[in-house]
Amino acid sequence: MPASICSPHDIATLLERWLTARLEPAALAWLDEKLQAVAAGDKKTLFLSFGLTARKVGKNDLKLNSDDLAAASTLRPGWNPRFWTVDQAARVLFVLKFPATEAEPFVAVLDQLFAAGEVHELVALYQGLPLYPHQSALQLRCAEGQRTNIPAVFKAIAHHNPFPSEQLNEDQWNQLVLKCLFIGIALDPIFGIDDRANARLAKMLTDFAHERWAAKRQVSPELWRCVGPFADDAMLNDLEHVLKTGTEPERQAATLALESCPAPRAAQLINTSGLNPYHLSWSIIAAAST
Amino acid sequence: MHFIDPHIHMVSRTTDDYEALAAAGVKAIIEPAFWQGQPRTQIGSFQDYFSSLVGFERFRASQFGIHHYCTIGLNSKEANNEALAEQVIDLMPLYLTKEGVVAVGEIGYDDMTPTEEKFFRIQLELAKDVDLPILIHTPHRNKKVGTYRSMDVIEEHGIAPSRVIIDHNNEETCKEVLDRGYWCAFTIYPKTKMGNERMVDIVKQFGSDRVIVDSSADWGVSDALAVPKTANLMLQRGIAPTDIELVCYRNALTAYAQSGQFNESDWLNTAPVDQRLLFEGNSVLRGGQTPRVEETAEQGIIR
Numbered sequence: 001m002p003a004s005i006c007s008p009h010d011i012a013t014l015l016e017r018w019l020t021a022r023l024e025p026a027a028l029a030w031l032d033e034k035l036q037a038v039a040a041g042d043k044k045t046l047f048l049s050f051g052l053t054a055r056k057v058g059k060n061d062l063k064l065n066s067d068d069l070a071a072a073s074t075l076r077p078g079w080n081p082r083f084w085t086v087d088q089a090a091r092v093l094f095v096l097k098f099p100a101t102e103a104e105p106f107v108a109v110l111d112q113l114f115a116a117g118e119v120h121e122l123v124a125l126y127q128g129l130p131l132y133p134h135q136s137a138l139q140l141r142c143a144e145g146q147r148t149n150i151p152a153v154f155k156a157i158a159h160h161n162p163f164p165s166e167q168l169n170e171d172q173w174n175q176l177v178l179k180c181l182f183i184g185i186a187l188d189p190i191f192g193i194d195d196r197a198n199a200r201l202a203k204m205l206t207d208f209a210h211e212r213w214a215a216k217r218q219v220s221p222e223l224w225r226c227v228g229p230f231a232d233d234a235m236l237n238d239l240e241h242v243l244k245t246g247t248e249p250e251r252q253a254a255t256l257a258l259e260s261c262p263a264p265r266a267a268q269l270i271n272t273s274g275l276n277p278y279h280l281s282w283s284i285i286a287a288a289s290t
Numbered sequence: 291m292h293f294i295d296p297h298i299h300m301v302s303r304t305t306d307d308y309e310a311l312a313a314a315g316v317k318a319i320i321e322p323a324f325w326q327g328q329p330r331t332q333i334g335s336f337q338d339y340f341s342s343l344v345g346f347e348r349f350r351a352s353q354f355g356i357h358h359y360c361t362i363g364l365n366s367k368e369a370n371n372e373a374l375a376e377q378v379i380d381l382m383p384l385y386l387t388k389e390g391v392v393a394v395g396e397i398g399y400d401d402m403t404p405t406e407e408k409f410f411r412i413q414l415e416l417a418k419d420v421d422l423p424i425l426i427h428t429p430h431r432n433k434k435v436g437t438y439r440s441m442d443v444i445e446e447h448g449i450a451p452s453r454v455i456i457d458h459n460n461e462e463t464c465k466e467v468l469d470r471g472y473w474c475a476f477t478i479y480p481k482t483k484m485g486n487e488r489m490v491d492i493v494k495q496f497g498s499d500r501v502i503v504d505s506s507a508d509w510g511v512s513d514a515l516a517v518p519k520t521a522n523l524m525l526q527r528g529i530a531p532t533d534i535e536l537v538c539y540r541n542a543l544t545a546y547a548q549s550g551q552f553n554e555s556d557w558l559n560t561a562p563v564d565q566r567l568l569f570e571g572n573s574v575l576r577g578g579q580t581p582r583v584e585e586t587a588e589q590g591i592i593r
Contacts, residue, residue, distance in 0.1 A: 044383075047383070047384050048383065048387055051384070051385075051386075051387035051388045051389075052387045054389055055389070055550065055551070112384075115337065115341065116337070116340070116341060116384045116385065116388075117341070117345065118341075118344035118345055118348070118388045118389055118390065119344070119345055119348055119349055120389055121388070121389075122345070149346065149349075150345070150346065150349045152349075
C-alpha cells in the first residue's frame with residue numbers, strides 16, 4: 001500500500017462530512033471544538049475526548065449509502081465502513097487529526113490509546129488501522145491485536161479491513177486466518193483472503209481439519225477456500241473425502257476449492273461431485289455455515 | 291426478580307460464579323477498583339488492572355449475559371505508597387471518562403494516615419471535575435471514627451451526600467450515614483463485615499430508603515451470590531418485595547445512574563445498541579440450570 005494512495009487528510013474530510021450530516025448541533029459543536037485542540041497537538045484533549053466520544057455523539061449506525069461506500073473505497077482501496085457507527089467514525093477522526101509528521105511520536109500516542117482502550121475504543125482503533133499515517137510502523141500493533149481474546153476486537157482487525165492483507169507477513173497472515181476458524185468467525189469478510197493464500201497456510205489448515213476430525217468436531221466449510229489453490233496429493237485426498245462424506249455446504253466448499261486447484265486430478269474430482277462450481281459462491285457458503 | 295450487585299471484584303472470580311449470578315437473576319454488576327490482596331509496586335500494574343476492568347472483564351461478564359460496569363480509583367491501602375500514588379492519580383483521567391465507569395472509587399481510609407487523607411481529598415476533587423458519583427470504602431478497623439471522618443471530609447469539599455455511596459456499613463454506623471443523607475451500602479461478607487440475617491434486621495429497623503446490599507466478593511472467602519441469597523432470606527422473613535427490590539436493585543441503580551453510564555435500558559432492552567459488540571455471538575446461559583439461591587434455607591445463610 002503506497003502511502004500516496006491513502007491521504008489521512010482526505011479521509012478525515014470525508015469522515016467529518018458524514019458526521020456533520022448525522023450529528024445534533026450540540027454534539028457537532030463539541031466535536032469541532034475538541035478536534036481543533038487535537039489538531040493543534042493537545043494530547044490531553046485527545047485522550048479525554050476519545051473516552052467521552054460515545055456519550056457525546058451517541059452510537060447510532062452511520063448508515064452509509066452506496067455512494068458513501070464508493071467514496072470510501074476510492075479514497076482508500078479496501079476500506080469498507082459499511083458497519084461503522086458514529087462513535088467509531090468520530091474516534092478514528094480524532095486519531096487522524098492528531099499531528100503525525102514523524103512516525104515515532106505518532107505511534108507512541110497511538111500506543112497509549114490502545115493500552116488504555118476499553119472494548120468499544122479498541123474496536124474503533126483497530127477498524128481505523130488502514131486509515132492512519134505511517135502504515136508500515138503499525139504492523140506490530142496489528143499482530144498484537146490479533147492475540148486478543150475478545151471476538152469483537154479480533155473481528156475489527158480481520159473483517160472488512162485491508163490492513164492485514166497489505167502489512168502482515170506470511171506467518172502473521174496465516175495465524176490470522178487460522179484463528180478465525182479456531183474461534184468460529186467467517187473467512188469471507190477477510191479482505192484479500194484469496195490473494196494471500198499460500199502453501200504453508202494450506203498445510204496448517206489441513207492439519208487443523210485433521211485435528212478436528214480426530215476429535216469428532218465439525219470443520220468449517222470455509223477452511224477449504226485457502227487449501228484449494230495449493231492442494232497437494234494428500235490435500236486432494238482430504239477434499240475427495242469431504243466430497244464423499246461431507247454435509248452439503250462442505251461438499252459445495254470442496255467443489256469450489258477444487259475449482260481453484262490447478263492439478264488435473266482436481267478437475268476429475270469435480271466431475272464426480274455432481275455439483276457445478278459456477279452455481280456456487282464462497283459468500284453463500286460462509287453465510288450458511290457461520 | 292432482577293438484582294444488581296453494585297460491589298463485586300470479578301477479576302478474582304471464576305466462570306462458575308458468572309453462571310451462578312446469571313442464573314440467580316443478577317443483571318448488572320459494578321466492579322470497584324481495589325487492592326488485589328498484595329500491594330502493587332509498579333504503575334504498569336495499575337494501568338493493566340484498570341484496562342482489564344474496562345476491557346477483558348467486561349467482555350468476560352458479557353458472555354454470561356451480565357452487564358459489567360466499574361469504578362476507577364486509588365484505594366486507601368495503596369495510597370500509602372506516596373511515590374506510586376502520585377503516578378496513579380496522573381493515570382486516572384485516562385480512565386474516568388470511559389464508557390461504563392460509574393464512579394470514582396473505592397476510596398477513603400484504611401489506617402487513617404495523613405497520606406491516605408491527601409489522596410482521598412485529591413480524588414474527591416477529581417470526581418467533581420468529571421462529575422461522577424463517589425464510592426467510599428470505610429475502614430475495617432476504627433470503623434465508626436473512619437466512617438464519620440470520611441463524611442466530614444466529603445462535606446468539606448462541598449460534595450452533596452446524594453452523590454456518595456458509603457460502603458461496608460454496620461449496625462453502629464448506618465444511622466448517622468442515613469441521617470446525613472448518604473447512600474448506605476452493606477457488604478454481605480462471611481465472618482468479617484455483615485451477615486444476611488443481621489441485614490434483614492437492619493432493613494426491618496431502618497427501612498429501605500437509600501439502603502444498598504452488595505457482596506464485595508473478591509479473592510477472600512466470600513460469596514458471589516450474597517445479594518440474591520439475602521433477597522431470598524428477606525422474602526422468607528417477611529420483608530415486602532417492594533423493599534427488597536429497592537435494596538437489592540433499584541437503589542443501586544438510582545445512585546449510580548447519576549454517572550449517566552448506568553442505565554436500566556442496557557439490560558432490559560434485548561438488543562441494546564450499547565452492548566451489541568459485547569453480546570454479539572456470545573453464548574448466554576442455557577436453560578435448565580438450578581439457581582443456587584434456591585438451595586436449602588441453611589445453605590442460604592451467610593454468617
